[in-house]
Amino acid sequence: MTYFEYELEKALMLALFIPLIISSGGNSGSQAASIIIRSLALGELKLKNWWYVMRKELFTGLLLGSILGIVGFFRILTWQKAGFYDYGSYWIWLGITIAFSLIFVVLWGTLAGSMIPFVLKKFRLDPATASAPFVATLVDVTGLMIYFSIAVLFLTGKML
Numbered sequence: 001m002t003y004f005e006y007e008l009e010k011a012l013m014l015a016l017f018i019p020l021i022i023s024s025g026g027n028s029g030s031q032a033a034s035i036i037i038r039s040l041a042l043g044e045l046k047l048k049n050w051w052y053v054m055r056k057e058l059f060t061g062l063l064l065g066s067i068l069g070i071v072g073f074f075r076i077l078t079w080q081k082a083g084f085y086d087y088g089s090y091w092i093w094l095g096i097t098i099a100f101s102l103i104f105v106v107l108w109g110t111l112a113g114s115m116i117p118f119v120l121k122k123f124r125l126d127p128a129t130a131s132a133p134f135v136a137t138l139v140d141v142t143g144l145m146i147y148f149s150i151a152v153l154f155l156t157g158k159m160l
Contacts, residue, residue: 004148011159025105025143026136032113065106069099
């Protein structure tokens with residue numbers, strides 16, 4: 001977060017959405033990892049099924065991320081219009097930033113959570129070591145980079 005200190009200073013309200021962003025990515029990654037680890041342990045999936053899993057998780061991640069992105073956008077819209085919180089004159093760009101961040105962070109979470117167990121199994125390591133805390137931490141940290149990069153992309157010249 002230190003790397004994006006300037007952006008946080010300019011648009012402190014970006015900090016309000018950090019818990020939403022990182023929990024969405026971490027939870028989706030942990031869920032994907034749990035399902036894949038179970039399927040590998042029960043013999044329902046083999047290493048050769050990685051591409052099938054990736055395609056399914058691409059769809060799942062995009063769908064879930066899009067749903068959460070729409071909800072996030074409409075939460076900002078509702079609070080802005082109802083007067084619960086004033087996000088400023090660029091509130092719509094903040095909403096778009098949150099929506100796209102949720103889409104990409106959840107997509108990243110599902111892909112990372114589903115592929116890490118395959119990578120570990122390929123290297124003859126126990127896929128269970130890719131349990132929820134490991135995946136959640138990885139996705140949380142990288143999710144913040146995704147979030148702030150998208151914020152820079154959409155909010156430069158407006159809030160930043």
